[in-house]
Amino acid sequence: MYSFNYLKPVSIEDAADLLSESDEHKVISGGMTLIPTLKQRLARVEHLIGLEKCGLNEIKLDGELLKIGAMTTHAEVSESDIVVMENPAIAELASHIGDRQVRNRGTIGGSLANNDPSACYPAAILGLGGIIHTTKRDIKAEEFFVDLFETALEEDEIITAVSLPKPDAAAYEKFPNPASRYAMVGVFVAKFNSEIRVAVTGAGEEGVFRCSEIETALLKAFSSESLSDITISADGLMSDIHAEADYRAHLIVEMAKRAVTKSARR
Numbered sequence: 001m002y003s004f005n006y007l008k009p010v011s012i013e014d015a016a017d018l019l020s021e022s023d024e025h026k027v028i029s030g031g032m033t034l035i036p037t038l039k040q041r042l043a044r045v046e047h048l049i050g051l052e053k054c055g056l057n058e059i060k061l062d063g064e065l066l067k068i069g070a071m072t073t074h075a076e077v078s079e080s081d082i083v084v085m086e087n088p089a090i091a092e093l094a095s096h097i098g099d100r101q102v103r104n105r106g107t108i109g110g111s112l113a114n115n116d117p118s119a120c121y122p123a124a125i126l127g128l129g130g131i132i133h134t135t136k137r138d139i140k141a142e143e144f145f146v147d148l149f150e151t152a153l154e155e156d157e158i159i160t161a162v163s164l165p166k167p168d169a170a171a172y173e174k175f176p177n178p179a180s181r182y183a184m185v186g187v188f189v190a191k192f193n194s195e196i197r198v199a200v201t202g203a204g205e206e207g208v209f210r211c212s213e214i215e216t217a218l219l220k221a222f223s224s225e226s227l228s229d230i231t232i233s234a235d236g237l238m239s240d241i242h243a244e245a246d247y248r249a250h251l252i253v254e255m256a257k258r259a260v261t262k263s264a265r266r
């Protein structure tokens with residue numbers, strides 16, 4: 001690890017100012033991804049800007065939307081009464097991220113900023129049509145996730161919170177990598193009044209994506225049986241040591257079926 005200074009600003013405005021001073025400055029939330037990257041000398045920073053004193057871990061209802069502060073840990077999301085009541089699929093998703101240590105440190109803001117192609121939250125935020133709030137603007141989920149580990153965030157932009165609409169029914173199912181618990185394939189299904197949204201993580205060569213074939217089938221009938229004849233093309237899906245693209249294509253349908261069944265039980 002190269003040496004660096006650790007700064008703890010006490011407001012998000014101060015954090016944003018510090019971040020904008022140099023390309024060599026980076027924010028840190030839970031550090032679950034950034035610290036190993038620094039330890040392996042894959043990144044070098046002059047100042048690490050800790051967000052822990054910036055007051056970004058509030059969970060509240062903002063009108064019809066559930067608003068979760070960027071520094072809220074996965075454990076806090078999974079145990080929050082408001083989340084359990086308003087959007088139980090999010091609470092459940094958070095409860096299955098990584099292991100206990102990761103859930104106690106990793107944050108929703110860090111996860112979204114990192115946009116790991118196998119991370120769980122991107123599927124939920126895209127599946128629900130959430131809004132990512134930053135120090136500069138509000139970004140729709142559709143515009144936020146750009147490519148593998150790439151988002152619409154500018155170098156000096158910090159996520160402050162995420163807002164999520166309440167679905168009529170929703171659930172997330174993942175086929176976890178047995179070692180890391182990251183999704184080999186994860187599918188988030190959300191049913192709204194006149195819309196079905198299905199987002200897939202862990203499979204796309206360009207990261208999280210919406211699956212229109214499954215959305216169309218579920219719009220006709222919101223049941224796992226309506227996915228029985230669906231086949232997803234392996235084009236554009238990842239092949240790696242964990243799974244071939246056609247296996248991932250198969251898993252997308254299976255995870256979607258399980259998610260639909262689970263959402264109906266809520």
Ligand SMILES: Cc1cc2nc3c(=O)[nH]c(=O)nc-3n(C[C@H](O)[C@H](O)[C@H](O)COP(=O)(O)OP(=O)(O)OC[C@H]3O[C@@H](n4cnc5c(N)ncnc54)[C@H](O)[C@@H]3O)c2cc1C
Pocket residue numbers: 026027028029030031032033034035051070074096097098099102103105106107108109110111113114118119120121153157158159160180181182183
């Ligand atoms: C062993 C292991 C297993 C895991 N399993 C899963 C899993 O099953 N599912 C899953 O979804 N995730 C999983 N994760 C990822 C983990 O849950 C964290 O979400 C992830 O590490 C990033 O969150 P963090 O708060 O630790 O971010 P950090 O490591 O602090 O930061 C990550 C990156 O985001 C930037 N950043 C952080 N916060 C912000 C912000 N507010 N605004 C702008 N940029 C920011 C940082 O500069 C850095 O580049 C796993 C991680 C580990 C180590």
